[in-house]
Ligand code: SF4
């Protein structure tokens with residue numbers, strides 16, 4: 001047997017799906033949750049942000065648990081999207097369409113996150129309700145771009161969870177995979193609704 | 207064909223075929239159309255035989271007969287897989303009465319085309335070798351009978367054993383393409399079959415190693431077209447997930463043992 005089989009591609013792929021759920025997916029949930037504080041008003045949001053900003057070793061946590069895995073998942077994901085074929089025109093079965101959507105939403109989310117970080121985290125402005133409010137209301141295109149980003153990211157996460165369960169051998173049978181598909185799509189609708197209602201809340205004045 | 211004959215042919219029921227052809231592995235593909243007399247119960251193979259008998263295109267010009275492959279004519283050998291009206295399937299069970307006309311035939315271009323509808327599926331046999339899709343029983347002495355397979359496992363394993371290496375699952379898979387070396391759904395399912403066999407399980411790790419290797423199970427992106435097109439109804443997506451489970455445990459276990 002050729003014992004010098006290289007497993008690097010296998011390991012990179014599995015780390016890619018893992019990183020998408022833990023920590024990137026978990027961070028997405030946390031982020032949506034914090035933003036949803038805006039629905040209770042500016043004070044609730046600002047104090048949630050205050051708590052996060054006082055996490056000990058924030059920069060280290062941010063770098064190793066968010067930034068690095070996010071960059072890995074994103075950049076390697078672009079490679080995955082590039083090596084995939086796209087034949088949903090010829091084979092328009094539901095799962096194949098989802099396969100294509102997973103890659104499209106991945107690319108949208110990638111672009112969206114760069115823009116999003118640029119205008120918030122790396123903008124040099126303090127992350128307050130007012131700052132988000134200004135961003136969202138100064139230009140209606142910005143608001144709609146955020147809506148697209150939220151929908152793409154929550155879809156990519158939810159559908160990715162379905163795929164993750166198969167990649168790691170959690171859901172094996174056809175029925176388990178079908179039920180997980182329904183559950184993750186409900187999750188998508190819920191998360192997208194949470195995200196959009198937060199966006200709407202930010203457009204109201206403090 | 208004389209004008210009279212054309213008139214007679216079109217006044218009867220006919221079969222209209224549009225075939226994508228290619229003269230040799232390196233030449234450009236082109237299409238040709240054929241109008242054939244209809245016979246009740248005819249399948250796509252019967253149409254191709256009719257063209258072989260009377261190789262003229264729809265305008266009556268003589269052409270080289272169309273090349274294709276078939277053996278069993280009862281969906282057992284897998285040789286006749288081609289793309290019929292946009293879907294990969296066996297030509298021998300593609301009955302004209304159940305197909306929309308014109309019937310469009312194309313070679314399965316996931317594989318190198320040899321000529322017309324004949325493709326070279328060597329890569330599938332290479333994949334089977336890679337994952338050791340067999341049960342080694344030879345020794346220098348009589349090894350005696352192996353362990354018995356439980357009936358409960360035999361039942362589902364039998365389903366997997368029906369794969370005839372037709373290649374439909376590779377043709378439909380978006381991740382079997384020129385940018386990957388993915389071995390394809392069938393090979394993963396075969397690894398599951400031989401790992402389920404009590405004697406085959408003695409070489410379980412070697413198959414799992416191969417599935418973690420180049421072009422292995424990680425290339426699957428869960429588009430799940432394979433299970434839709436498999437003419438034998440093999441639960442390929444279950445096989446893939448089951449092997450994902452085996453490989454995951456094996457990989458974690460092997461890493462912790464190092
Ligand atoms: S798994 Fe099905 S589609 Fe794939 S080669 Fe075997 S019989 Fe053909």
Ligand code: FES
Nearest residue numbers: 279283284286298
């Ligand atoms: S000729 Fe054997 S499967 Fe069609």
